[in-house]
Amino acid sequence: MNIRGRLSVATAALVMTVVGLTLVGVYAWVDYRIEHDANGAVAFEMAEIARSIEGLGREDREAELVRRGREQAHGERVFLFESHEQILVGNLPEWPSGLERESSAVDLSWEEPAGGLRVIRHARAATIFFGDDQRLLVGQDLTEERNLQQLLGGAAVSVFGFAVLLAIAGGVAIGRSLLRRVEGMNQTILDILRGSRSERVPVGPGGDEFDELATHFNRLLDDNQKLLAQMRGVTDDIAHDLRTPLARMRTRIESALTAPENEQVSREALHELFGDTNSVLETFNALLRIAQIESGAIREQMEDVDLAAIVEDAVDLYQPLAEEAGIALEGDCAAGLRLRADRHQLAQALLNLIDNAIKYGEGQVHVSAARSADGVTLCVADDGPGIPAADRERALQRFVRLDASRHQSGTGLGLSFVAAVVELHHGELLLEDNDPGLRVRLLFMNQSS
Amino acid sequence: MKILVIEDDETASAYLKKALTESGHVVDDVADGLQGLNRAMGEPYDALIVDRMLPSLDGLSVIETLRKAGREMPVLIVSALGEVDERVRGLRSGGDDYLVKPYAFAELLARLELLVQRRGRAGAPAETRLQVADLEMDLLTRSVKRADKPIELKTREFQLLEFLMRNAGRVVTRTMILESVWDYHFDPQTNVIDVHISRLRQKIDKGFDEALIKTVRGAGYSIRSGA
Known part of the structure; x- marks a missing residue:
């Protein structure tokens, strides 16, 4: 059965159960009250009678009961006193059949003529037998109560039937309206699967759970579309980026093939090709590494890293290269500064930044690590041309080298790698104006130092 | 050396076998983890080259089983490009070194020889002196002399020279240098290592007839006397 059917049946069943139980409960309660009250009245009357005839002889008792019967055998009170199966006093037409033993509470029904009609009367009664020949019945007339109870039962059945109809209709209606929302979403997904990727699920004005679901779903779709575009x-x-080196390789192979056969020339060409292949592979490796970090596939090997050591080692590694380039490379770090990080990733990110800074710097590159308000900051600053504010976001994208001529070597993936590493450590990467030059700051939050 | 290659990629395996044989080694190759394990248990090999992903039993399990059985030959793990970088897991399972495909054969050979040599030296008394031709290094006083003339080296320069001299006559790659001197496990950027080597050359080779630190094209560096 589909959800609509199940929902309708479930709703109807629930409503029927609730209404049914309520009605049965009310009926049972009324029944209980009627009997309980009547039993009380009968028992009270019997007790009165028992007290009034206590210790009396047969003659006196008979007289007392007849007196009481005359007084009481009318209205709500049912009274019957027989001797030798002859009614001495009472307002019942005859002794009820089947009532041959003493009883403290019994239901009676009998027919009685009333204005040309015969009506059925009901009562609750108790009986006392005196010896073999005399018996007394005292009861409470319940005709009106029983009639009312019957009426109530009938009404309950009608109400229940009506409630069942209403419940089924309601269930179907609710199911249909919920399903309409779901079907809308389904339709949109099918449309998207068929290719119209810009479709979005309609969001109602209500702000209910379905609207929330639709909003979230749309956000997911937006996200996906953005990722696809990226x-x-x-x-x-x-x-x-790969076409250029591949084209160059092709040219080299071509010229080596067309040149007159010469071992020296061939070997030379092979060496150059080897270098070209390596640079292509390097690009691939860099891309894969970034992708791995971004996808979280590289399991973080977090440890307590001494930032002073990281800065010192990095500066140490690049010092000769910097000197060669005529750049003063300096590093400083407050002692005892620690960060929970993947040492290798963090070091490589810092090395990438230093590499860039030496490429673009004019004479000064400064590397530092410092405690900041709510964490630690790694900073690499140069005095080169810097990056104009408008280009800074673009600079973090893959392959972007802002000098269009690309006269500096490199894959153009350095900053993307840094960004990925910073992301992995839940940090923040800021490109700032060093006035002059570029200052790259890596902020790592909430780290114990 | 007798080397067992456990590698299921036929092209890679054939190329490795050819190149290793040409370098003067005896090579057996199998393409399956269980077979590889059986061979390694049954015959004495000087070194193993094991691919991470193998049919029937993966490379790391092969190594772990070998180690549990007390087989201590050096093992070089190779892993396909794009697989999760599991250097740490690889080394923890008992591998001695970890190389990501595609690698240059020179890199693999240099690392393999380093492993075998290191294993051969294990247990031997620690060396206190290293010597290549007239270049001497005293590891206790941390001093270097060439032709009895003392040479001042900075800490890193000393470490770099020590690494070269410990592997005298063998090729060490830039990646290996970065790993053992700086403990960085990634490909060196641009030419950082080259600049360090040229600094070292300035101090070691400048003014002497023979340059001991040689550049091995397409591979790395080597310190040795003669060609």
Whole structure:
């Protein structure tokens, strides 16, 4: 059965159960009250009678009961006193059949003529037998109560039937309206699967759970579309960046093949090709590493890292290169500064930044690690041309080298790698104006120092 | 050396076998983890090259089983590009070194020889002196002399020279240098290592007839006397 059917049946069943139980409960309560009150009245009367005839002889008792009967055998009170099966006093037409033993509470029904009609009367009664020949019945007339009870039962059945109809209709209606919302979403998903990726699920004005679901679903779709666009961009970039070295390799192979046979020339060409292949592979490796970090596939090997050591080692590694480039490379770090991090990733990120800074710096590169308000900051600053504020966001994208001529070597993936590592550590990457030059700051929050 | 290659990629395996044989080694190859394990248990090999992903039994399990059985030959793990970087897991399972495909054969050979040599030296008394031709290094006083002339080296320069001299006559790659001197496990950027080597050359080789630190094209560096 589909959800609509199940929902209708479930709703109807629930309503029927609730209404049914309520009605049965009310009926049972009324029944109980009627009997309880009547039993009380009868028992009270019997007790009165028992007290008034206590210790009396047969003659006196008979007289007393007849007196009481005359007084009481009318209205709500049912009274019957027989001797030798002859009614001495009472307002019942005859002794009820089947009532041959003493009883403290019994239901009676009998027919009685009333204005040309015969009506059925009901009562609750108790009996006392005196010896073999005399018997007394005292009761409470319940005709009106029983009639009312019957009426109530009838009404309950009608109400229940009506409630069942209403419940089934309601269940169907609720199911239909819920399903309409779900079907809307289903339709949109099918449309998207068929290719119209810009479709979105309609969001109602109500702000209910379905609207929330639709909003979240739309956000998921937006996110996906953005990722798709990004991926397409990266694919284009890869194609563009790899076409150049591949084309160069092709040219080299071609010229080596067309040149007159010469071992020396061939070997030379092979060496150059080897270098070209390596640079292509390097690009691939860098891309894969970024992708791995971004996807979280590289399991973080977090440890307590001594930032002073990281800065010192990095500066130490690049010092000769910096000197060669005529750049003063300096590093400083407050002692005892620690960060929970993947040492290798963090070191490589810092090295990438230093590498960039030496490439673009004019004469000064400063590397530092410092405690900040709510964490630690790694900073690499140069005095090169810097990055204009408008270009800073673009600079973090893959393959972007802001100098269009690309006269500096490199894959163009350095900053993307840094960004990925910072993301992995839940930090923040800021490109700032060093006036002049570029200052890259890596903020790592809430780290114990 | 007798080397067992456990690698299921036929092209890679054939290329490795050819290149290793040409370098003067005896090579057996199997393409399956269980077979590889059986071979390694049954015959004495000087070294193993094990691929991470193998049919029937993966590379790390092969190594773990070998180690549990007390087989101590050096093992070089190779892993396909794009697989999760599991260097740490690889080394923890008992591998001695970890190389990501595609690798240059020179890199693999250099690492393999380093492993075998290191294993051969294990247990031997620690060396206190290293010597290549007239270049001497005293590891106790941390001093270096060439032709009896003392040479001042900075800490890193000393470590770099020590690494070269411990592997005298063998090729060490830039990646290996970065790993053992700086403890960085990634490909060196641009030419950082080259600049360090040229600094070292300035101090070691400048003014002497023979340059001991040699550049091995397409591979790395080597310190040795003669060609």
